[in-house]
Amino acid sequence: MSMTPFRVPVVPTLKKEAFISLYRKGMRIDDRDLFTPRKIEIETGVIEKAEGSALVKLGNTKVLAGVKIEVGTPFKDTPNQGVLTVHAEFVPLASPVFEPGPPDENAIELARVIDRSLREVGAVDLESLVIREGEKVWIVWVDLYVIDHDGNLFDASMLAAMAALRTAKLPDYEEYETGEIEVLKDKSQGPLKINHTVVTVTTAKVGDYIIVDPTLDEETIADSRMVVAIDEQGRIAGLQKTGEAGYTREEIQKVFNISQGAAKVYFKSLEEALARKG
Amino acid sequence: MSMTPFRVPVVPTLKKEAFISLYRKGMRIDDRDLFTPRKIEIETGVIEKAEGSALVKLGNTKVLAGVKIEVGTPFKDTPNQGVLTVHAEFVPLASPVFEPGPPDENAIELARVIDRSLREVGAVDLESLVIREGEKVWIVWVDLYVIDHDGNLFDASMLAAMAALRTAKLPDYEEYETGEIEVLKDKSQGPLKINHTVVTVTTAKVGDYIIVDPTLDEETIADSRMVVAIDEQGRIAGLQKTGEAGYTREEIQKVFNISQGAAKVYFKSLEEALARKG
Amino acid sequence: MSMTPFRVPVVPTLKKEAFISLYRKGMRIDDRDLFTPRKIEIETGVIEKAEGSALVKLGNTKVLAGVKIEVGTPFKDTPNQGVLTVHAEFVPLASPVFEPGPPDENAIELARVIDRSLREVGAVDLESLVIREGEKVWIVWVDLYVIDHDGNLFDASMLAAMAALRTAKLPDYEEYETGEIEVLKDKSQGPLKINHTVVTVTTAKVGDYIIVDPTLDEETIADSRMVVAIDEQGRIAGLQKTGEAGYTREEIQKVFNISQGAAKVYFKSLEEALARKG
Amino acid sequence: MARKDDVTLFREDGTRLDGRRPDEMRPIKMEVGVLDNADGSALVEFGRTKVLAAVYGPREPVQKYIVIPDKAVLRVRYHMAPFSTSERKSPAPSRREVELSKVIREALEPVVLTDQFPRTAIDIFIEVLQADGGTRTTGLTAASLALADAGIPMRALVGGVAVGKIQGRLVLDIDEVEDNYAEADMPVGAAPDIGLITLFQINGVMTREEVMKGLDMALEAINRIVEMEKEVLKSKYMKVEV
């Protein structure tokens, strides 16, 4: 059952007014303009035992993504494809309000939005992950681990997922006469085949303003958010309105303008980090 | 752990006295006599995508039954039989006191009583559900969905289950050389083979009175209830005392008298509805 | 999440002082000295339908162990070994503070300490439990059922586990041409092969004193406990510090002295009980 | 579930496989006060079926919101030990255990004087240690003894036994093998001193005459079971007095 979340009623109203009066001047509390994401740091290969990994810092938000690749069974209706699974955990060390336990609706929504965007652009070449058609394929697990929450978990998570996938290696294996597959964890067949790259851009609606990459403070006073997935060609590859307010048609146009701009910043940071890596 | 349910202590006592003084005159608040069930409406085929389905209205109580038939593995000790599984959910839209979550003891008891009665009379011809002995059989799922609770969920659920099963179609399938079975959802082999029909009759004990088909108001003030399953031949095909009071031997005799009478009403309604359909 | 357990703050302090002043004289409330376990009663074969079973009374603490042996699949990395699994339940009839539900951290810790000790000494001959290498092996379930809790559940549980295993019989089976295995519950291949015997000795630290086999009253006021597993040769076969205080190096030496002494008492009781039986 | 007609559950002389007459119960053992922590406890055996029951209360429940203002809440858990059955039973409560916890609670509600202890809980924990047929009725009998042992005021003691219909014949106190081949199984619980049947289920097909005949067999046996309960409680009481 989804439930209206509790927000302290008085304080945010004052804060919201203060924020809006800054927005009116095109400014934000952290000296950004309305349309620029925070500083982005992307470090890959941070978990050597994972097939791929990345730590993304988006301002003070930190998300760790780990890619594990294991042998499993394909879905019945796609016998000639590997499997991609995205899972997100909001571990309690990331925020005073996260509680231990199974993923809540926010963590589930995040994982599903990331998962759909990766899937719909065909980010991972699933056809290349077949070991024996209909029987044995590679399962690619993308685990998103939010470790410090200062707003905009979607964009940081997607960058981390993408950076981890782009640097992931496919393990080698041996096939026995019995048909059993043994994964050779220490040997690699080469990089995991990635066909497309996608980012998400989250904007928040605060009063009449649309701002990109909201901090936690801004999310708290925001009316609603829009998460737009965008591929290398600038196409829309997924979208999720999340939050309690509605949007006018005009606001949606504005969201697209802002998102397509910010997407370029994200793509640039990502490609630079990956180029540095090798 | 089963726990004494909470009942408001004062109001029901007054209501109970009022109801009993009516019973003394052979009357009930809804103008029925003590031994007649409420108006019964049975509509089948309400969920086209299910293999069988029925909506039963017993007074204001409404129960939807859906039958799904899938391929599965037989139980080890009955390799030459299909499998019948009954599941009940008291979804929260049915009553202000139902909470979302896994079935509670009442829903589990209801499903198990219905399941046992169907099984014991041999309602579904399980032998006809074998695809490959010991390996592949049809699994018949009967899902009972209580959507409006005004008392006597047992009888309404059993009528719904029976009507859904009696109108259910067995899907056709194709067997591949690999031995795999593909179910052809849009084609049917013909009706699911039903060998016997069974109904349950629920009576409530209120003071010295035994009344048939209690409403929710009557259940609230009842001392106890007896659910008697009865087959086409009038035999007892299952029984469950449910509720907090005990019965004398004489009261049990009386319950059987009343139940065998009411069973005929249920059988008649059921057969008429099925005849209209077929 | 593990949480500091609640203890009433005032009463135990007084009780603790009273207990310590007895310990100072080398005495305990139940007339034992500090280094002697309570009276031990071991009865085996109490559950005829289990492959092995034992009821152990250690003072007023009572633990029932049942061994069930079933056919299953070996672990991938040990294809030529059977499987030993230890599970403990603190059922609510054993203590006013046990609640129904899945095992809590105390029951899990107990099961894991017992399991590790049995495993590390090689108590059960796992190699003798292979039916078809890599495919079918015997799974030995040891279920520990605490039914009366008066302290020192570890030692009573280990004695019960050991007595049940030592008297357990391996079922016979029939293998069909299809490769399926049918267990013949009523026939036995002979005793389960046991290679080593192990006991645990629990001591409690109360102030400056180390006492063996604490009662529940003593556990309540104890600073900490040490569970030492000891094999037939007097070697240390496992250890677990459990409880909220730390130990000095000297205290640990003292714990070993006391534990190795008490282990002999446990071994003697166990062997006598098994000799009586056999 | 298997109902092979080629299995014979009766010998030529009409007795059952274990030598019992159709109306004969298995040997019954009852012991009270077997546990130290519980306020009351009992171990009851019907043949190889062994059930332990313990009672705690009346006490304040941990979850205070469950109390009822004008009486005690009865809480009953029927649970099977993992080693009690032929195949190991997972310790998580099954749907069957959930149902039987309810059925046994409702068999005790008419006899426990819960209105003497408003706003409290009386907890009854039933552990099946060995299952060989008739566990719910053995459990009910053990619960009755444990309640009495705990000094909980009761209108009357209750006892229980199951009647089976096997190859057309009614038999008392069926065991597991008989149950596997029975046409019907009818567990009955009753409080003979107040003339009330408090547990009543039928699983199977019977004529009404068979039901009433079986019910009378059960009630007659329960009379004897409850007399045994009284003996056991009296002898414990007397022992205490000595």
Added chain:
Amino acid sequence: MARKDDVTLFREDGTRLDGRRPDEMRPIKMEVGVLDNADGSALVEFGRTKVLAAVYGPREPVQKYIVIPDKAVLRVRYHMAPFSTSERKSPAPSRREVELSKVIREALEPVVLTDQFPRTAIDIFIEVLQADGGTRTTGLTAASLALADAGIPMRALVGGVAVGKIQGRLVLDIDEVEDNYAEADMPVGAAPDIGLITLFQINGVMTREEVMKGLDMALEAINRIVEMEKEVLKSKYMKVEV
């Protein structure tokens, strides 16, 4: 997930497999007040998709700690009946159902006047009885009607419909078969009377132009859906008056 390019989802005349034009909705049925216990209820059908919604409240929630001091808590459960899908759906809530419960709640938050009922809960239960595409938007429509039927004050009614992109073409109100082969699926919910889009998701790849064109198709359809809602509510209201 399957996207076989050899499947044709359009006939030669440009109509869809079921004969609809690209911008044509399936037949819609709406009925309110279908349940007796609920404070408000509605059954809505878009073609073979059938969704039942019920509203309870404003009421005091059982778990009192969830209340909010200055408004009502909206609680929404989107749930699929086990028999609603081709393969039986396990009744335990799936991750998809958890997400859609949130998405639908957030589509209702902007229209329900929750600040009129502080410290209460308004519970909206949505049961998908038959799933043939568009269940979330049909559910949103049913929820809107059930809220109105319960007399909960609202800023505006909402309705929803999904637009799909199939073989490069935009089509309105896609059904399950179309969804299986769609390049993109875009569910939209809106409150036309206050000009707000309150539910908006895209699953798939579209150009920005396609999105805006599809959004306009959806908004135009939602206008008609909300008009139907008003008709149904009016006729029920009038009936009551008679």
Added chain:
Amino acid sequence: MARKDDVTLFREDGTRLDGRRPDEMRPIKMEVGVLDNADGSALVEFGRTKVLAAVYGPREPVQKYIVIPDKAVLRVRYHMAPFSTSERKSPAPSRREVELSKVIREALEPVVLTDQFPRTAIDIFIEVLQADGGTRTTGLTAASLALADAGIPMRALVGGVAVGKIQGRLVLDIDEVEDNYAEADMPVGAAPDIGLITLFQINGVMTREEVMKGLDMALEAINRIVEMEKEVLKSKYMKVEV
């Protein structure tokens, strides 16, 4: 579990496979204040083992009934990230994680001055980011640093390390490969400044002499670990002062 005797874990010169002497630890890295939201945090690495710890509190717990009138409740969660192990670990807490959460909590109880914060909770979250042996002792070390970083008053800092017995020889700070072939594994946690061993487990068979010798190896190493903790905390403190 595998203990093949044909595997050699020592080189001819007596050093281990990774070149370490038997009493040599892996390279250790410690960093504090790595997270912004937590009141205190630390990242500690022992070779390839990486553990992150965060502390929140003293704070009022959400579930108010868990408080203790005369001291703070310590709550500890030891948890492994799904990507931390060779085979992906399911995120649901395993029985092992439940046990280790308790063992680590009990290793911290003797040093945290919980009586200074009655009726509050101090929450310690330990996330294993990469597991290569010694995760519980690395986690304990990280927790000690995070507590100090959070400004929680402590009697002393604690540190931990595991000693292994491999092919009859005692070795310090065993890694995963060594652990897989070890005869015994003995994790030790201690607070050298107050002379207390606060975490102590043995998994395997050892003589008493071996245990004491291994314990001394561990305690000597923990002295060094705790000195490193002090250095790291001092340098952070000094940085803040600048």
